[in-house]
Amino acid sequence: MDDSRLFSNLRSRTDVRLACFGLTAVSAVYLGFLGPSVPQAEALIKYGAYYMLLFTFVAWVGSLVRLWRMRKPDQPGYSRREKIGAVLLVLLFTGTAIAHENFRSKILNDEFVLQSTAFNMHFFRESVAMARGYEILGTFLSTDTFLDKRPNFYPFLVSLVHDLTGYRANNAFYLNSTLMAATLALAYSIGRRLSDWKGGTLAVALLGSLPVFALNATGSGMEMINLTMLLSSVMLGAKYLESPDGSHLSAFLLATVLLAQCRYESVLYVVPAAGLVLMGWCRTRRITLSWTAVGVPLLLIPVALQNKVLSHSPALWEMRENQTSRFGVEYVASNFKAAVNFLFSFDQHQANSLILSVIGLAGLIWAAVGLAFLWKRRGSIGSLQLAWLFFAAGVIANTVLLFFYFWSSFMDPMATRFSLPLYLLMVFVGVMFAHWLDSRVPASGVFLLATGLCFLGFSVPKQSLHFYSRLGIDEIEWERRYVASLPPAQRIILANNSTIVWLLDKTPSILLNRARLVADRLHYQLGASNFQEILVLQALRPMTPDGDHDIIPEDRLPRSYHLETLVEKRFGTKIARISRLVSVDLDEKPKS
Numbered sequence: 001m002d003d004s005r006l007f008s009n010l011r012s013r014t015d016v017r018l019a020c021f022g023l024t025a026v027s028a029v030y031l032g033f034l035g036p037s038v039p040q041a042e043a044l045i046k047y048g049a050y051y052m053l054l055f056t057f058v059a060w061v062g063s064l065v066r067l068w069r070m071r072k073p074d075q076p077g078y079s080r081r082e083k084i085g086a087v088l089l090v091l092l093f094t095g096t097a098i099a100h101e102n103f104r105s106k107i108l109n110d111e112f113v114l115q116s117t118a119f120n121m122h123f124f125r126e127s128v129a130m131a132r133g134y135e136i137l138g139t140f141l142s143t144d145t146f147l148d149k150r151p152n153f154y155p156f157l158v159s160l161v162h163d164l165t166g167y168r169a170n171n172a173f174y175l176n177s178t179l180m181a182a183t184l185a186l187a188y189s190i191g192r193r194l195s196d197w198k199g200g201t202l203a204v205a206l207l208g209s210l211p212v213f214a215l216n217a218t219g220s221g222m223e224m225i226n227l228t229m230l231l232s233s234v235m236l237g238a239k240y241l242e243s244p245d246g247s248h249l250s251a252f253l254l255a256t257v258l259l260a261q262c263r264y265e266s267v268l269y270v271v272p273a274a275g276l277v278l279m280g281w282c283r284t285r286r287i288t289l290s291w292t293a294v295g296v297p298l299l300l301i302p303v304a305l306q307n308k309v310l311s312h313s314p315a316l317w318e319m320r321e322n323q324t325s326r327f328g329v330e331y332v333a334s335n336f337k338a339a340v341n342f343l344f345s346f347d348q349h350q351a352n353s354l355i356l357s358v359i360g361l362a363g364l365i366w367a368a369v370g371l372a373f374l375w376k377r378r379g380s381i382g383s384l385q386l387a388w389l390f391f392a393a394g395v396i397a398n399t400v401l402l403f404f405y406f407w408s409s410f411m412d413p414m415a416t417r418f419s420l421p422l423y424l425l426m427v428f429v430g431v432m433f434a435h436w437l438d439s440r441v442p443a444s445g446v447f448l449l450a451t452g453l454c455f456l457g458f459s460v461p462k463q464s465l466h467f468y469s470r471l472g473i474d475e476i477e478w479e480r481r482y483v484a485s486l487p488p489a490q491r492i493i494l495a496n497n498s499t500i501v502w503l504l505d506k507t508p509s510i511l512l513n514r515a516r517l518v519a520d521r522l523h524y525q526l527g528a529s530n531f532q533e534i535l536v537l538q539a540l541r542p543m544t545p546d547g548d549h550d551i552i553p554e555d556r557l558p559r560s561y562h563l564e565t566l567v568e569k570r571f572g573t574k575i576a577r578i579s580r581l582v583s584v585d586l587d588e589k590p591k592s
Helices: 003-011 012-035 038-070 080-100 110-124 153-165 170-196 197-208 211-217 223-241 246-257 265-284 291-299 301-311 327-344 354-377 383-403 416-437 443-464 470-485 519-527
Strands: 130-136 139-146 493-497 509-511 533-542 549-552 561-571 573-586
Touching: 003 012, 012 038, 012 291, 012 301, 038 246, 038 291, 038 301, 080 170, 080 197, 080 443, 110 130, 110 139, 110 153, 110 170, 139 246, 139 354, 153 170, 153 197, 153 223, 170 197, 170 211, 170 223, 170 383, 170 416, 197 211, 197 354, 197 416, 211 223, 211 416, 211 443, 223 246, 223 265, 223 383, 223 416, 246 291, 265 383, 291 301, 327 383, 327 416, 354 416, 354 443, 470 561, 470 573, 493 519, 519 533, 519 573, 533 561
Parallel strands: 493 509, 493 533
Antiparallel strands: 130 139, 533 549, 533 573, 561 573
């Protein structure tokens, strides 16, 4: 036997692949958790995460193309009428979400940091966010960066949109709106497989009418990609159980790797994915292991490295002064109570869906009882239902973990987005529950009618409100609009909040506390040609019983800094002021 045939036989042997998988798994554990120091892990993420994601994403898209070519031509498809109805339904809910809320970041600072990471991925292929940047010889460069704690798949996708269409800050919003439509389309497909066209329609209606889902679709956060990849993993997991070959296994596992890099908690879904693979082996009574699956542990190394950096960087935890741990039993009771209150709230100022909570809870109870009977009778379960069963365990584990987290009260407007995976599970157990009831009563039609009435009566008004840090975001957007309305000029912003907002617009910015220390440089810049204008952002609050406003101490500059007020605007009890720095006296030493 020649060497080529011998090598080919070795490649095709299952025991060789298992041995290689064991080697990659051990290597991944060492390289992700044990080997690199924290500074080394930080450098590896900074310079290597983009390329690892690019490789994984391209491999996943290639596996999907392969599955598309392998599809059977005689499979029953959608009728023309059903296709038109499904598309119109997806467009209805996506369009309603876009119509009722402007494209803008919803979570103060979080989403700007994600966009900043996408900026550096696009221009420099580095997984870092900007802290400072300047235009040098006509090119805007990040001159001071930091590794963010947030997973990198969403910034990677935004950077990919920048690569294809050119850099625009709004690309993040366009991507999320597209992902909303993709998630609803997946919801229809999965709902239809669980039931029929009624199940698909009900799934889209329940999810599309969820206010917190719609509000995140017009922001620049990572929730939409998390839901899209969760549904993709469920669908591909079911396809793998139906056809447990190497191609389906590769597509499923690559989707799970990308899902693990969508949100912090999403790495938990690696466990149910592994369980699903084992279930496929048990069903066929043979081990199927593609070479892509052999390399999957290595693709998860960036997740481990970033978690290592985060665990050793308390400054990134954003905890309150009286808190010492991110996770603890002491948070469970209050977070659980807040979750119940949120899910079943009648408050118009909560972005929940009461109809989905009721249907979802009923479906969860029905599913639990049904599973108990199936286990007792050793009954069979369909591939899609089995895939959902495994990933449902992941969703529940995700939710339970959040109850131990110090900042995950669903009643907090900035934390309501954490409820989305649980709501997604409720959608599909609701669809299965309705399908089971349809043989007795027309439950799908009743549920769909009730959802439509609640959508028009409650969800649409909720989508018209803003449940997150409205005043803070409003202030930032007003400042950006005002600066954009000024005549074009090279300017630098002395910001009282975050510099990242301005750096995304390629406008240099430093914080006020830094500005106090560099009076000589600002004095020089006023007479140099680098910047034609220096703008100062400050906040004023009531400082007397009569409500007289004055600059808050954190935003106050020394008396040697002479300002000219340009514009002011009230936000609640606060007044935002934009001024122009006119001069700096160097004979009075600035206060530090």
